[in-house]
Amino acid sequence: GIIERDETPMEKEIALLHRADFEFSHIFYFCRKGFEAIVEDEVTQRFSSEELLSWNLLTRTNVNFHYISLRLTVVWVIGVIVRYCFLLPLRFTLAAIGITSMIVGTTVVGQLPNGSVKNYLSEVVHLTCSRILVRALSGTIHYHNKENRPQKGGICVANHTSPIDAIILTNDGCYAMVGQVHGGLMGVIQRATVKACPHVWFERSEMKDRHLVTKRLREHVADKSKLPILIFPEGTCINNTSVMMFKKGSFEIGGTIYPVAIKYDPQFGDAFWNSSKYNIVSYLLRIMTSWAIVCNVWYLPPMVRKEGEDAVQFANRVRSAIARQGGLTELPWDGGLKRAKVKDTFKEEQQKNYSKMLVRNGSVG
Protein backbone atom coordinates (compact mmCIF):
# COMPACT_ATOMS: atom_id res chain seq x y z
CA GLY A 1 0.00 0.00 0.00
CA ILE A 2 1.12 3.50 -0.81
CA ILE A 3 0.02 6.65 0.89
CA GLU A 4 -1.16 9.38 -1.43
CA ARG A 5 0.61 12.52 -0.42
CA ASP A 6 -1.38 15.50 -1.49
CA GLU A 7 -0.63 19.17 -0.96
CA THR A 8 -3.36 19.99 1.54
CA PRO A 9 -3.10 23.23 3.51
CA MET A 10 -2.33 22.90 7.21
CA GLU A 11 -5.76 23.77 8.54
CA LYS A 12 -7.37 21.03 6.55
CA GLU A 13 -4.71 18.59 7.63
CA ILE A 14 -5.39 19.31 11.26
CA ALA A 15 -9.09 18.91 10.68
CA LEU A 16 -8.43 15.55 9.09
CA LEU A 17 -6.33 14.42 11.99
CA HIS A 18 -9.02 15.54 14.37
CA ARG A 19 -11.50 13.38 12.53
CA ALA A 20 -9.20 10.39 12.63
CA ASP A 21 -8.77 10.70 16.35
CA PHE A 22 -12.48 10.98 16.72
CA GLU A 23 -13.18 7.95 14.57
CA PHE A 24 -11.17 5.72 16.88
CA SER A 25 -13.48 6.28 19.79
CA HIS A 26 -16.36 5.34 17.55
CA ILE A 27 -14.76 2.04 16.68
CA PHE A 28 -14.75 1.37 20.40
CA TYR A 29 -18.25 2.47 20.89
CA PHE A 30 -19.60 0.22 18.16
CA CYS A 31 -17.37 -2.65 19.15
CA ARG A 32 -18.60 -2.49 22.68
CA LYS A 33 -22.21 -2.06 21.65
CA GLY A 34 -21.85 -5.06 19.40
CA PHE A 35 -20.52 -7.22 22.20
CA GLU A 36 -23.14 -6.02 24.60
CA ALA A 37 -25.79 -6.98 22.07
CA ILE A 38 -24.24 -10.40 21.73
CA VAL A 39 -24.12 -10.97 25.46
CA GLU A 40 -27.64 -9.79 26.02
CA ASP A 41 -29.93 -7.92 23.80
CA GLU A 42 -32.44 -5.35 24.85
CA VAL A 43 -35.29 -6.74 22.85
CA THR A 44 -35.24 -10.36 23.96
CA GLN A 45 -34.79 -9.09 27.48
CA ARG A 46 -38.19 -7.42 27.30
CA PHE A 47 -39.86 -10.62 26.30
CA SER A 48 -38.82 -12.58 29.35
CA SER A 49 -40.31 -11.76 32.69
CA GLU A 50 -38.96 -8.95 34.77
CA GLU A 51 -36.37 -10.15 37.25
CA LEU A 52 -37.09 -9.16 40.81
CA LEU A 53 -34.39 -7.94 43.11
CA SER A 54 -35.76 -9.72 46.11
CA TRP A 55 -37.70 -12.91 46.04
CA ASN A 56 -41.46 -12.90 46.50
CA LEU A 57 -41.68 -16.60 47.36
CA LEU A 58 -42.87 -17.59 43.90
CA THR A 59 -40.37 -19.90 42.23
CA ARG A 60 -41.55 -18.71 38.85
CA THR A 61 -39.98 -15.30 39.44
CA ASN A 62 -36.72 -16.70 40.61
CA VAL A 63 -34.74 -18.02 37.72
CA ASN A 64 -31.82 -19.22 39.79
CA PHE A 65 -33.71 -21.13 42.38
CA HIS A 66 -31.25 -22.35 44.98
CA TYR A 67 -31.67 -23.87 48.36
CA ILE A 68 -30.93 -21.09 50.83
CA SER A 69 -32.01 -22.15 54.27
CA LEU A 70 -34.46 -24.48 55.96
CA ARG A 71 -36.50 -21.61 57.31
CA LEU A 72 -37.03 -20.11 53.89
CA THR A 73 -38.03 -23.45 52.43
CA VAL A 74 -40.59 -24.00 55.15
CA VAL A 75 -42.06 -20.57 54.59
CA TRP A 76 -42.18 -21.29 50.90
CA VAL A 77 -43.96 -24.61 51.39
CA ILE A 78 -46.59 -22.94 53.57
CA GLY A 79 -46.98 -20.38 50.82
CA VAL A 80 -47.55 -23.09 48.24
CA ILE A 81 -50.20 -24.76 50.38
CA VAL A 82 -52.02 -21.50 50.96
CA ARG A 83 -51.90 -20.55 47.30
CA TYR A 84 -52.89 -23.86 45.75
CA CYS A 85 -55.25 -25.32 48.31
CA PHE A 86 -56.96 -22.25 49.62
CA LEU A 87 -56.70 -19.36 47.23
CA LEU A 88 -56.99 -21.28 43.98
CA PRO A 89 -60.35 -23.01 44.61
CA LEU A 90 -61.78 -19.78 46.01
CA ARG A 91 -60.71 -17.81 42.99
CA PHE A 92 -61.80 -20.44 40.56
CA THR A 93 -65.29 -20.45 42.05
CA LEU A 94 -65.48 -16.68 41.87
CA ALA A 95 -64.31 -16.69 38.28
CA ALA A 96 -66.91 -19.28 37.36
CA ILE A 97 -69.62 -17.18 39.01
CA GLY A 98 -68.39 -14.09 37.25
CA ILE A 99 -68.28 -15.61 33.78
CA THR A 100 -71.66 -17.31 34.15
CA SER A 101 -73.28 -14.10 35.37
CA MET A 102 -71.77 -12.24 32.45
CA ILE A 103 -73.15 -14.68 29.91
CA VAL A 104 -76.56 -15.00 31.50
CA GLY A 105 -76.85 -11.30 32.33
CA THR A 106 -75.92 -10.02 28.90
CA THR A 107 -78.14 -12.53 27.15
CA VAL A 108 -81.09 -11.40 29.25
CA VAL A 109 -80.37 -7.73 28.70
CA GLY A 110 -79.87 -8.43 25.02
CA GLN A 111 -83.49 -9.42 24.72
CA LEU A 112 -84.67 -5.92 25.62
CA PRO A 113 -85.45 -3.37 22.92
CA ASN A 114 -82.77 -0.80 22.25
CA GLY A 115 -83.01 2.24 24.43
CA SER A 116 -81.63 3.96 27.48
CA VAL A 117 -82.93 1.26 29.83
CA LYS A 118 -81.07 -1.39 27.92
CA ASN A 119 -77.87 0.64 27.94
CA TYR A 120 -78.11 1.27 31.64
CA LEU A 121 -78.72 -2.35 32.48
CA SER A 122 -75.94 -3.46 30.15
CA GLU A 123 -73.53 -1.17 31.98
CA VAL A 124 -74.63 -2.56 35.33
CA VAL A 125 -74.15 -6.15 34.20
CA HIS A 126 -70.75 -5.49 32.64
CA LEU A 127 -69.44 -3.58 35.64
CA THR A 128 -70.67 -6.09 38.19
CA CYS A 129 -69.24 -9.07 36.37
CA SER A 130 -65.95 -7.28 35.83
CA ARG A 131 -65.73 -6.59 39.52
CA ILE A 132 -66.39 -10.23 40.35
CA LEU A 133 -63.68 -11.30 37.94
CA VAL A 134 -61.21 -8.85 39.38
CA ARG A 135 -61.91 -10.23 42.84
CA ALA A 136 -61.39 -13.68 41.38
CA LEU A 137 -57.85 -12.67 40.56
CA SER A 138 -57.37 -10.90 43.86
CA GLY A 139 -56.78 -7.73 42.01
CA THR A 140 -56.04 -4.51 43.79
CA ILE A 141 -56.22 -1.65 41.37
CA HIS A 142 -55.51 2.00 41.98
CA TYR A 143 -57.04 4.37 39.50
CA HIS A 144 -55.47 7.79 39.14
CA ASN A 145 -56.86 10.92 37.51
CA LYS A 146 -60.35 9.60 37.13
CA GLU A 147 -61.43 12.92 35.65
CA ASN A 148 -59.67 11.91 32.41
CA ARG A 149 -61.70 8.76 32.06
CA PRO A 150 -62.54 7.96 28.42
CA GLN A 151 -65.75 9.49 27.13
CA LYS A 152 -68.29 8.16 24.65
CA GLY A 153 -67.23 8.35 21.02
CA GLY A 154 -63.56 8.25 21.92
CA ILE A 155 -60.81 5.67 21.62
CA CYS A 156 -59.06 4.34 24.67
CA VAL A 157 -55.46 3.29 24.10
CA ALA A 158 -53.36 1.40 26.64
CA ASN A 159 -50.13 -0.58 26.92
CA HIS A 160 -50.53 -4.31 26.89
CA THR A 161 -49.11 -6.78 29.35
CA SER A 162 -51.68 -9.53 29.66
CA PRO A 163 -55.17 -10.56 28.60
CA ILE A 164 -56.52 -9.38 31.94
CA ASP A 165 -55.70 -5.75 31.01
CA ALA A 166 -59.19 -5.54 29.56
CA ILE A 167 -60.81 -6.65 32.82
CA ILE A 168 -58.68 -4.20 34.77
CA LEU A 169 -60.07 -1.36 32.71
CA THR A 170 -63.67 -2.50 32.50
CA ASN A 171 -63.67 -2.67 36.27
CA ASP A 172 -63.91 1.08 36.29
CA GLY A 173 -65.89 1.95 33.21
CA CYS A 174 -67.67 0.55 30.22
CA TYR A 175 -65.94 0.10 26.93
CA ALA A 176 -66.70 -1.36 23.56
CA MET A 177 -64.19 -4.12 23.07
CA VAL A 178 -62.42 -4.67 19.80
CA GLY A 179 -61.08 -8.04 18.85
CA GLN A 180 -61.14 -11.21 16.90
CA VAL A 181 -63.91 -13.75 17.27
CA HIS A 182 -62.65 -16.80 19.12
CA GLY A 183 -64.04 -20.24 19.53
CA GLY A 184 -64.88 -22.02 22.74
CA LEU A 185 -65.80 -20.27 25.97
CA MET A 186 -64.40 -16.95 24.78
CA GLY A 187 -66.61 -17.13 21.72
CA VAL A 188 -69.68 -17.77 23.86
CA ILE A 189 -68.87 -14.73 25.99
CA GLN A 190 -68.31 -12.62 22.88
CA ARG A 191 -71.59 -13.61 21.30
CA ALA A 192 -73.53 -13.01 24.51
CA THR A 193 -72.04 -9.62 25.31
CA VAL A 194 -72.43 -8.22 21.81
CA LYS A 195 -76.20 -8.55 22.15
CA ALA A 196 -76.27 -6.21 25.13
CA CYS A 197 -73.63 -3.73 24.10
CA PRO A 198 -72.15 -2.89 20.68
CA HIS A 199 -68.72 -4.51 20.97
CA VAL A 200 -66.78 -4.77 17.74
CA TRP A 201 -65.87 -8.38 17.03
CA PHE A 202 -64.14 -9.22 13.76
CA GLU A 203 -63.97 -12.50 11.93
CA ARG A 204 -60.44 -13.68 11.36
CA SER A 205 -60.68 -13.02 7.64
CA GLU A 206 -61.91 -9.50 8.25
CA MET A 207 -58.93 -8.70 10.46
CA LYS A 208 -56.56 -9.09 7.53
CA ASP A 209 -58.29 -6.28 5.66
CA ARG A 210 -57.01 -3.13 7.34
CA HIS A 211 -59.35 -0.80 5.49
CA LEU A 212 -62.39 -2.77 6.53
CA VAL A 213 -61.27 -2.71 10.13
CA THR A 214 -60.58 1.03 10.04
CA LYS A 215 -63.93 1.70 8.37
CA ARG A 216 -65.91 -0.20 10.94
CA LEU A 217 -64.09 1.46 13.82
CA ARG A 218 -64.61 4.89 12.25
CA GLU A 219 -68.33 4.26 12.03
CA HIS A 220 -68.39 3.29 15.65
CA VAL A 221 -66.45 6.33 16.79
CA ALA A 222 -68.57 8.67 14.70
CA ASP A 223 -71.63 7.65 16.69
CA LYS A 224 -71.22 9.76 19.81
CA SER A 225 -73.72 7.73 21.77
CA LYS A 226 -71.60 4.60 21.55
CA LEU A 227 -69.17 3.57 24.25
CA PRO A 228 -65.45 4.35 23.81
CA ILE A 229 -63.48 1.60 22.07
CA LEU A 230 -60.63 -0.09 23.83
CA ILE A 231 -57.50 -0.83 21.79
CA PHE A 232 -54.05 -2.16 22.65
CA PRO A 233 -51.81 -0.80 19.88
CA GLU A 234 -48.66 -2.75 20.70
CA GLY A 235 -50.28 -5.78 19.21
CA THR A 236 -48.80 -8.22 21.68
CA CYS A 237 -48.05 -8.65 25.37
CA ILE A 238 -44.91 -6.92 26.60
CA ASN A 239 -43.37 -7.63 29.97
CA ASN A 240 -44.42 -4.32 31.55
CA THR A 241 -40.97 -2.76 31.79
CA SER A 242 -41.23 -0.95 28.51
CA VAL A 243 -43.58 0.21 25.78
CA MET A 244 -42.95 -0.95 22.26
CA MET A 245 -43.94 0.64 19.00
CA PHE A 246 -47.61 1.36 18.58
CA LYS A 247 -49.20 0.09 15.39
CA LYS A 248 -50.36 3.15 13.53
CA GLY A 249 -53.71 1.67 12.52
CA SER A 250 -55.41 2.70 15.74
CA PHE A 251 -54.33 6.27 15.18
CA GLU A 252 -55.69 6.58 11.70
CA ILE A 253 -59.30 6.21 12.80
CA GLY A 254 -59.62 9.77 13.97
CA GLY A 255 -61.49 10.97 17.00
CA THR A 256 -60.14 11.70 20.45
CA ILE A 257 -57.59 9.35 21.95
CA TYR A 258 -57.68 8.72 25.69
CA PRO A 259 -54.32 7.21 26.66
CA VAL A 260 -54.14 4.95 29.69
CA ALA A 261 -50.99 3.63 31.36
CA ILE A 262 -51.16 0.33 33.22
CA LYS A 263 -48.30 -0.71 35.47
CA TYR A 264 -48.34 -3.93 37.45
CA ASP A 265 -46.48 -4.33 40.70
CA PRO A 266 -44.36 -7.44 40.18
CA GLN A 267 -43.93 -7.98 43.90
CA PHE A 268 -47.17 -9.91 44.26
CA GLY A 269 -47.44 -11.73 41.00
CA ASP A 270 -46.12 -11.58 37.49
CA ALA A 271 -48.92 -10.59 35.15
CA PHE A 272 -46.92 -10.83 31.93
CA TRP A 273 -48.14 -13.41 29.44
CA ASN A 274 -45.32 -14.90 27.40
CA SER A 275 -47.55 -16.38 24.72
CA SER A 276 -44.70 -18.28 23.11
CA LYS A 277 -43.93 -20.00 26.38
CA TYR A 278 -47.30 -20.55 28.07
CA ASN A 279 -50.77 -21.14 26.71
CA ILE A 280 -53.77 -19.26 28.08
CA VAL A 281 -54.85 -21.98 30.49
CA SER A 282 -51.49 -22.36 32.19
CA TYR A 283 -51.21 -18.59 32.22
CA LEU A 284 -54.52 -18.21 34.06
CA LEU A 285 -53.46 -20.93 36.45
CA ARG A 286 -50.30 -19.02 37.25
CA ILE A 287 -52.24 -15.83 37.80
CA MET A 288 -54.69 -17.55 40.09
CA THR A 289 -51.95 -19.05 42.21
CA SER A 290 -50.02 -15.82 42.65
CA TRP A 291 -50.45 -13.78 45.77
CA ALA A 292 -52.37 -11.00 44.11
CA ILE A 293 -52.45 -8.76 41.11
CA VAL A 294 -51.62 -5.25 42.13
CA CYS A 295 -51.56 -2.52 39.58
CA ASN A 296 -51.82 1.19 38.97
CA VAL A 297 -53.89 2.69 36.23
CA TRP A 298 -53.37 6.27 35.15
CA TYR A 299 -55.90 8.02 32.97
CA LEU A 300 -54.04 10.56 30.87
CA PRO A 301 -55.55 13.74 29.39
CA PRO A 302 -57.13 13.23 25.95
CA MET A 303 -55.05 13.79 22.82
CA VAL A 304 -55.98 14.59 19.24
CA ARG A 305 -53.94 14.47 16.09
CA LYS A 306 -52.36 17.80 15.33
CA GLU A 307 -52.31 19.56 11.95
CA GLY A 308 -49.61 18.15 9.76
CA GLU A 309 -48.88 15.27 12.09
CA ASP A 310 -49.03 11.85 10.49
CA ALA A 311 -50.34 8.71 12.15
CA VAL A 312 -46.88 7.44 13.09
CA GLN A 313 -45.84 10.66 14.79
CA PHE A 314 -49.13 10.85 16.63
CA ALA A 315 -48.71 7.24 17.75
CA ASN A 316 -45.24 8.02 19.07
CA ARG A 317 -46.51 11.06 20.92
CA VAL A 318 -49.17 9.03 22.66
CA ARG A 319 -46.69 6.29 23.42
CA SER A 320 -44.28 8.75 25.07
CA ALA A 321 -47.04 10.04 27.27
CA ILE A 322 -47.96 6.54 28.39
CA ALA A 323 -44.35 5.49 28.94
CA ARG A 324 -43.58 8.59 30.96
CA GLN A 325 -46.57 8.17 33.22
CA GLY A 326 -46.06 4.49 33.84
CA GLY A 327 -42.32 4.78 34.38
CA LEU A 328 -41.73 2.46 31.44
CA THR A 329 -38.87 2.74 28.96
CA GLU A 330 -39.72 3.55 25.40
CA LEU A 331 -38.18 1.19 22.94
CA PRO A 332 -38.18 1.91 19.22
CA TRP A 333 -39.00 -1.71 18.65
CA ASP A 334 -41.87 -3.53 17.10
CA GLY A 335 -43.79 -5.93 19.32
CA GLY A 336 -43.85 -8.21 16.29
CA LEU A 337 -40.15 -8.86 16.86
CA LYS A 338 -41.19 -11.41 19.45
CA ARG A 339 -41.81 -13.64 16.49
CA ALA A 340 -40.22 -12.02 13.44
CA LYS A 341 -37.12 -10.21 12.26
CA VAL A 342 -36.29 -6.56 11.95
CA LYS A 343 -37.82 -4.67 9.02
CA ASP A 344 -35.33 -3.48 6.43
CA THR A 345 -36.58 0.11 6.15
CA PHE A 346 -36.21 0.41 9.86
CA LYS A 347 -32.63 -0.83 9.72
CA GLU A 348 -31.70 1.77 7.13
CA GLU A 349 -33.22 4.51 9.22
CA GLN A 350 -31.19 3.49 12.25
CA GLN A 351 -27.97 3.24 10.28
CA LYS A 352 -28.56 6.73 8.96
CA ASN A 353 -28.93 7.98 12.51
CA TYR A 354 -25.64 6.44 13.54
CA SER A 355 -23.64 7.94 10.72
CA LYS A 356 -25.40 11.28 11.07
CA MET A 357 -24.18 11.33 14.64
CA LEU A 358 -20.65 10.49 13.51
CA VAL A 359 -20.45 13.09 10.78
CA ARG A 360 -22.09 15.86 12.76
CA ASN A 361 -19.68 15.48 15.65
CA GLY A 362 -16.69 15.12 13.37
CA SER A 363 -17.36 18.03 11.06
CA VAL A 364 -15.39 21.14 11.70
CA GLY A 365 -16.66 24.67 11.18
Added chain:
Amino acid sequence: RGVPGAFPAPGTSLLSLAVTSEQIEHLHRRFKQLSQDQLTIRKENFDSIPDLEFNPIRGKIVHAFFDKRNLRQGSDGLADEINFEDFLTIMSYFRPIEMNMDEEQLDRFRKEKLKFLFHMYDSDHDGKITLQEYRNVVEELLSGNPHLEKESARSIADGAMMEAASICVGQMGPDQVYEGITFEDFLKMWQGIDIETKMHVRFLNVDTIAHCY
Protein backbone atom coordinates in the same frame (compact mmCIF):
# COMPACT_ATOMS: atom_id res chain seq x y z
CA ARG B 1 -11.37 -30.52 25.25
CA GLY B 2 -13.74 -31.60 27.99
CA VAL B 3 -17.17 -33.19 28.02
CA PRO B 4 -19.48 -31.56 25.46
CA GLY B 5 -22.24 -29.65 27.12
CA ALA B 6 -20.46 -29.19 30.45
CA PHE B 7 -19.26 -25.76 31.53
CA PRO B 8 -15.52 -25.24 31.30
CA ALA B 9 -14.18 -24.63 34.80
CA PRO B 10 -13.47 -20.97 35.53
CA GLY B 11 -9.89 -20.18 34.72
CA THR B 12 -9.33 -22.69 31.90
CA SER B 13 -8.41 -19.94 29.48
CA LEU B 14 -5.73 -17.49 30.49
CA LEU B 15 -8.04 -14.54 30.48
CA SER B 16 -11.57 -15.63 31.25
CA LEU B 17 -14.21 -12.97 30.95
CA ALA B 18 -16.67 -14.35 33.41
CA VAL B 19 -15.29 -14.36 36.90
CA THR B 20 -18.16 -16.03 38.69
CA SER B 21 -19.88 -19.27 37.74
CA GLU B 22 -23.13 -17.32 37.58
CA GLN B 23 -21.78 -15.17 34.80
CA ILE B 24 -20.54 -18.22 32.93
CA GLU B 25 -24.02 -19.67 33.30
CA HIS B 26 -25.53 -16.53 31.86
CA LEU B 27 -23.19 -16.68 28.88
CA HIS B 28 -23.91 -20.35 28.45
CA ARG B 29 -27.63 -19.69 28.35
CA ARG B 30 -27.03 -16.98 25.81
CA PHE B 31 -24.84 -19.33 23.77
CA LYS B 32 -27.57 -21.96 23.75
CA GLN B 33 -30.08 -19.34 22.71
CA LEU B 34 -27.90 -18.20 19.82
CA SER B 35 -26.94 -21.69 18.73
CA GLN B 36 -30.55 -22.90 19.08
CA ASP B 37 -29.42 -25.64 21.42
CA GLN B 38 -26.65 -26.91 19.16
CA LEU B 39 -23.10 -27.31 20.41
CA THR B 40 -21.59 -24.85 17.97
CA ILE B 41 -22.41 -21.46 16.50
CA ARG B 42 -22.02 -20.40 12.90
CA LYS B 43 -21.99 -16.93 11.40
CA GLU B 44 -25.68 -17.19 10.49
CA ASN B 45 -26.62 -17.57 14.14
CA PHE B 46 -25.66 -13.96 14.78
CA ASP B 47 -28.43 -12.85 12.43
CA SER B 48 -30.95 -13.47 15.18
CA ILE B 49 -29.76 -10.53 17.29
CA PRO B 50 -31.84 -7.46 16.42
CA ASP B 51 -29.61 -4.99 18.27
CA LEU B 52 -26.64 -6.09 16.23
CA GLU B 53 -28.34 -5.33 12.91
CA PHE B 54 -27.88 -1.61 13.40
CA ASN B 55 -24.22 -1.79 14.15
CA PRO B 56 -22.26 -0.51 11.15
CA ILE B 57 -19.28 -2.72 11.87
CA ARG B 58 -21.46 -5.72 12.48
CA GLY B 59 -19.66 -7.71 9.81
CA LYS B 60 -16.28 -7.14 11.42
CA ILE B 61 -17.54 -8.01 14.89
CA VAL B 62 -19.07 -11.30 13.80
CA HIS B 63 -15.97 -12.05 11.74
CA ALA B 64 -13.86 -11.54 14.85
CA PHE B 65 -15.56 -14.48 16.54
CA PHE B 66 -14.41 -16.85 13.83
CA ASP B 67 -10.95 -15.39 13.31
CA LYS B 68 -8.50 -18.11 14.31
CA ARG B 69 -5.98 -15.53 15.45
CA ASN B 70 -8.42 -14.45 18.15
CA LEU B 71 -9.25 -18.02 19.06
CA ARG B 72 -5.67 -18.66 20.05
CA GLN B 73 -5.52 -21.77 17.99
CA GLY B 74 -2.08 -21.02 16.63
CA SER B 75 -3.28 -21.44 13.06
CA ASP B 76 -4.55 -18.81 10.69
CA GLY B 77 -7.68 -18.26 8.67
CA LEU B 78 -11.33 -18.53 9.59
CA ALA B 79 -13.15 -21.18 11.55
CA ASP B 80 -16.52 -22.34 10.25
CA GLU B 81 -18.03 -22.80 13.64
CA ILE B 82 -17.12 -22.19 17.26
CA ASN B 83 -18.07 -23.94 20.47
CA PHE B 84 -18.78 -22.46 23.88
CA GLU B 85 -15.17 -22.40 24.97
CA ASP B 86 -14.23 -20.41 21.87
CA PHE B 87 -17.14 -18.10 22.58
CA LEU B 88 -15.79 -17.46 26.08
CA THR B 89 -12.30 -16.91 24.67
CA ILE B 90 -13.57 -14.14 22.42
CA MET B 91 -15.68 -12.61 25.17
CA SER B 92 -12.57 -12.52 27.37
CA TYR B 93 -11.17 -9.74 25.22
CA PHE B 94 -13.85 -7.55 26.72
CA ARG B 95 -13.08 -8.31 30.31
CA PRO B 96 -13.12 -5.21 32.49
CA ILE B 97 -10.07 -4.23 34.54
CA GLU B 98 -9.79 -5.81 37.94
CA MET B 99 -8.69 -3.82 40.93
CA ASN B 100 -5.77 -6.01 41.87
CA MET B 101 -3.87 -6.07 38.59
CA ASP B 102 -0.19 -5.25 38.63
CA GLU B 103 1.77 -3.35 35.97
CA GLU B 104 2.73 -6.41 33.99
CA GLN B 105 -0.79 -7.80 33.97
CA LEU B 106 -2.23 -4.45 32.95
CA ASP B 107 0.22 -4.21 30.09
CA ARG B 108 -0.55 -7.71 28.86
CA PHE B 109 -4.26 -6.98 29.25
CA ARG B 110 -3.99 -3.88 27.11
CA LYS B 111 -1.94 -5.64 24.46
CA GLU B 112 -4.53 -8.38 24.18
CA LYS B 113 -7.31 -5.89 23.59
CA LEU B 114 -5.28 -3.94 21.07
CA LYS B 115 -4.36 -7.16 19.29
CA PHE B 116 -8.04 -7.93 18.98
CA LEU B 117 -8.68 -4.51 17.49
CA PHE B 118 -5.70 -4.89 15.18
CA HIS B 119 -7.09 -8.14 13.80
CA MET B 120 -10.33 -6.34 13.12
CA TYR B 121 -8.58 -3.88 10.82
CA ASP B 122 -6.14 -6.33 9.25
CA SER B 123 -8.58 -8.31 7.17
CA ASP B 124 -6.10 -10.15 4.94
CA HIS B 125 -4.20 -11.49 7.95
CA ASP B 126 -0.82 -10.31 6.71
CA GLY B 127 0.15 -8.58 9.94
CA LYS B 128 -0.12 -5.07 8.47
CA ILE B 129 -2.95 -2.61 8.16
CA THR B 130 -2.71 -1.14 4.70
CA LEU B 131 -4.33 2.09 3.55
CA GLN B 132 -7.02 0.14 1.71
CA GLU B 133 -7.85 -1.95 4.78
CA TYR B 134 -8.09 1.17 6.89
CA ARG B 135 -10.34 2.81 4.34
CA ASN B 136 -12.59 -0.26 4.42
CA VAL B 137 -13.11 0.08 8.14
CA VAL B 138 -13.92 3.77 7.98
CA GLU B 139 -16.26 3.25 5.06
CA GLU B 140 -18.11 0.57 6.98
CA LEU B 141 -18.43 2.87 9.97
CA LEU B 142 -20.02 5.52 7.82
CA SER B 143 -21.85 3.08 5.57
CA GLY B 144 -25.35 3.83 6.76
CA ASN B 145 -25.49 7.35 5.50
CA PRO B 146 -26.08 7.45 1.75
CA HIS B 147 -25.52 11.19 1.64
CA LEU B 148 -21.97 10.92 2.84
CA GLU B 149 -19.58 10.85 -0.08
CA LYS B 150 -16.94 8.24 -0.36
CA GLU B 151 -14.45 11.08 -0.40
CA SER B 152 -15.08 11.97 3.25
CA ALA B 153 -14.49 8.41 4.34
CA ARG B 154 -11.32 8.29 2.30
CA SER B 155 -9.99 11.53 3.69
CA ILE B 156 -10.55 10.33 7.25
CA ALA B 157 -8.65 7.14 6.52
CA ASP B 158 -5.86 8.99 4.76
CA GLY B 159 -5.51 11.38 7.67
CA ALA B 160 -5.24 8.50 10.08
CA MET B 161 -2.59 6.76 8.01
CA MET B 162 -0.59 9.94 7.74
CA GLU B 163 -0.69 10.33 11.47
CA ALA B 164 0.37 6.75 11.91
CA ALA B 165 3.23 7.23 9.51
CA SER B 166 4.43 10.32 11.29
CA ILE B 167 4.30 8.64 14.67
CA CYS B 168 6.05 5.51 13.53
CA VAL B 169 8.49 6.51 10.87
CA GLY B 170 8.86 10.21 11.56
CA GLN B 171 9.51 12.45 8.64
CA MET B 172 9.45 10.50 5.42
CA GLY B 173 11.34 11.41 2.30
CA PRO B 174 9.37 12.05 -0.89
CA ASP B 175 10.29 8.65 -2.31
CA GLN B 176 9.56 6.66 0.81
CA VAL B 177 6.60 4.39 0.87
CA TYR B 178 4.68 3.50 4.01
CA GLU B 179 3.79 -0.16 3.75
CA GLY B 180 1.22 -0.30 6.41
CA ILE B 181 0.71 -0.20 10.14
CA THR B 182 2.35 -3.14 11.90
CA PHE B 183 1.26 -4.20 15.35
CA GLU B 184 4.15 -2.36 17.01
CA ASP B 185 3.17 0.82 15.18
CA PHE B 186 -0.42 0.22 16.19
CA LEU B 187 0.63 0.01 19.84
CA LYS B 188 2.52 3.27 19.52
CA MET B 189 -0.53 4.99 18.08
CA TRP B 190 -2.60 4.05 21.05
CA GLN B 191 -0.15 5.23 23.67
CA GLY B 192 -1.83 7.62 26.02
CA ILE B 193 -5.34 6.46 25.22
CA ASP B 194 -6.63 4.16 27.91
CA ILE B 195 -8.66 1.66 25.98
CA GLU B 196 -8.88 -0.69 28.96
CA THR B 197 -11.59 1.48 30.38
CA LYS B 198 -13.39 1.90 27.07
CA MET B 199 -13.27 -1.58 25.70
CA HIS B 200 -15.12 -3.76 28.14
CA VAL B 201 -18.51 -5.19 28.96
CA ARG B 202 -19.47 -5.20 32.56
CA PHE B 203 -21.76 -7.71 34.19
CA LEU B 204 -24.31 -6.26 36.56
CA ASN B 205 -24.31 -7.68 40.04
CA VAL B 206 -27.95 -8.49 40.59
CA ASP B 207 -28.82 -10.95 43.28
CA THR B 208 -32.01 -12.72 42.43
CA ILE B 209 -32.06 -14.65 45.63
CA ALA B 210 -33.60 -13.24 48.79
CA HIS B 211 -31.49 -12.82 51.87
CA CYS B 212 -33.27 -14.60 54.64
CA TYR B 213 -31.07 -15.69 57.50
